[in-house]
Amino acid sequence: MNQTLDSSRLATGSQANAQQTGANLGHPQIVRGITRATLRKDLRLEWRSKDAINSMLFFSLLVVVVFSFSFDPSAEESRQIAGGLVWVAFLFAAVVALNQTWARELRNQVLDAYRVSPAPPNSLFMAKVLGNFIFVAVLETLMTPLFIMFYRLRALGPAWPLLLVAAFGTWALVVNGTFFAAMSIRTRSREIMLPLLLFPISIPALLAMVQATTSILNGEGARFWIVLLVTYDLVFTTTCLLLFETVLNAE
Amino acid sequence: MKRAFPILGILTAVLLVYALYMALVGAPTEQTMGSVQRIFYYHVPSALIGFTLFFINFGASIYYLIKRCATADIVALVCAEVGIVFLTVNLVTGPIWARPVWGIWWTWDMRLTSTLVLWLIYVSYLFLRRFSSSGQTPLLAAALSVLGALCVPFVYFSIWFFRTQHPQPVMGGGGSIDPRMMHVLLLNWLAFSCFAFLVCWSRYRLEKVQREVDEAHALRSLNG
Numbered sequence: 001m002n003q004t005l006d007s008s009r010l011a012t013g014s015q016a017n018a019q020q021t022g023a024n025l026g027h028p029q030i031v032r033g034i035t036r037a038t039l040r041k042d043l044r045l046e047w048r049s050k051d052a053i054n055s056m057l058f059f060s061l062l063v064v065v066v067f068s069f070s071f072d073p074s075a076e077e078s079r080q081i082a083g084g085l086v087w088v089a090f091l092f093a094a095v096v097a098l099n100q101t102w103a104r105e106l107r108n109q110v111l112d113a114y115r116v117s118p119a120p121p122n123s124l125f126m127a128k129v130l131g132n133f134i135f136v137a138v139l140e141t142l143m144t145p146l147f148i149m150f151y152r153l154r155a156l157g158p159a160w161p162l163l164l165v166a167a168f169g170t171w172a173l174v175v176n177g178t179f180f181a182a183m184s185i186r187t188r189s190r191e192i193m194l195p196l197l198l199f200p201i202s203i204p205a206l207l208a209m210v211q212a213t214t215s216i217l218n219g220e221g222a223r224f225w226i227v228l229l230v231t232y233d234l235v236f237t238t239t240c241l242l243l244f245e246t247v248l249n250a251e
Numbered sequence: 252m253k254r255a256f257p258i259l260g261i262l263t264a265v266l267l268v269y270a271l272y273m274a275l276v277g278a279p280t281e282q283t284m285g286s287v288q289r290i291f292y293y294h295v296p297s298a299l300i301g302f303t304l305f306f307i308n309f310g311a312s313i314y315y316l317i318k319r320c321a322t323a324d325i326v327a328l329v330c331a332e333v334g335i336v337f338l339t340v341n342l343v344t345g346p347i348w349a350r351p352v353w354g355i356w357w358t359w360d361m362r363l364t365s366t367l368v369l370w371l372i373y374v375s376y377l378f379l380r381r382f383s384s385s386g387q388t389p390l391l392a393a394a395l396s397v398l399g400a401l402c403v404p405f406v407y408f409s410i411w412f413f414r415t416q417h418p419q420p421v422m423g424g425g426g427s428i429d430p431r432m433m434h435v436l437l438l439n440w441l442a443f444s445c446f447a448f449l450v451c452w453s454r455y456r457l458e459k460v461q462r463e464v465d466e467a468h469a470l471r472s473l474n475g
Contacts, residue, residue, distance in 0.1 A: 200371040204405035
């Protein structure tokens, strides 16, 4: 308790100092440098332990298998349903990754140390978001062949727009998820708060991802959905960046 | 101020009774749907009041983020709670109305889906309030309210496009409304708005007293 009080006072003090020398600390090079360093640390830790990737992969696989019990589709049917199934599986797997985002920082009081330091909080946020994005992207790359195999998927038109949908959709999930994960570390029932907060707000993005995937698989255009996803990403990334410092220092 | 509450209470009670009479007896019977249509006088005002309260919640949250004023936080909490109640009334009366008239309980059309998503967002807001520790609750809740409000236009656009691609039956369709029905609708809206205001006021006072009590407890335990 005393430790937290001291570190918060120190944090306010050094925040004040940081404000005075704010011009230097907000410098893009410094922000990028800190982001890169934090991201490299997270990736290295993950590479050595492979905790998140392993649990995400296995969880995704389980979801795919359980879903496959629910229907035995023809190629035509699976094209209609696969969009939803794929994104539900990726959503649940992403939640597994997001839940452990901040856990490591809490365990060793790294988060307190970060708040006390004059480093800009947005670098930490961006590093976490990029790290999670990479993890979920790796998961999606590994799971996609499995999906194609299990559900006999075949796109009727060009399939490359699916990459856009995957990229922007994953970013939408990950940026909101990292923000809500930071919020939920201060709550009871940490693990359940994240999906409770994330799912309602992600509904427009999820609808866009699912509909875009279904449209592309069926050979129709998905331009509206991709534009919606991009707009959603822009708006929510900006808002999360603006509000992250408030949430991080909420004490 | 203390006297205003009972006076307003009596006024609201009178208004509600009159509005109930007008809705169930006074208003003309609708020609196709019959008396079932009268639920409209509860269904629409509850939606309007719910949306208004959520809008006030958004405003109060922004104000809290800028000024860190405790009153704004209480206003946000109160509006969210009462707003959810009204929106629940809306979401329940909707299927009750739809079943005898259109034969289906629910459909994923534009209005219903977006109302449901808004309800979900605000229920998650209340969960956050309940589960977070009391020091940080106002800030975290205000941040969530801002994000939720920003989500609303996206909800509308995405579901609108979704529904133009896959048309579904629209419940409570358009068309013109008899002016006498409009009068009864406005009357019910006024009566329920007064009721909502009374409930919010009472909840506000309750929350303020609760916080004072909590603070007194905390001070006492600090002082030994």
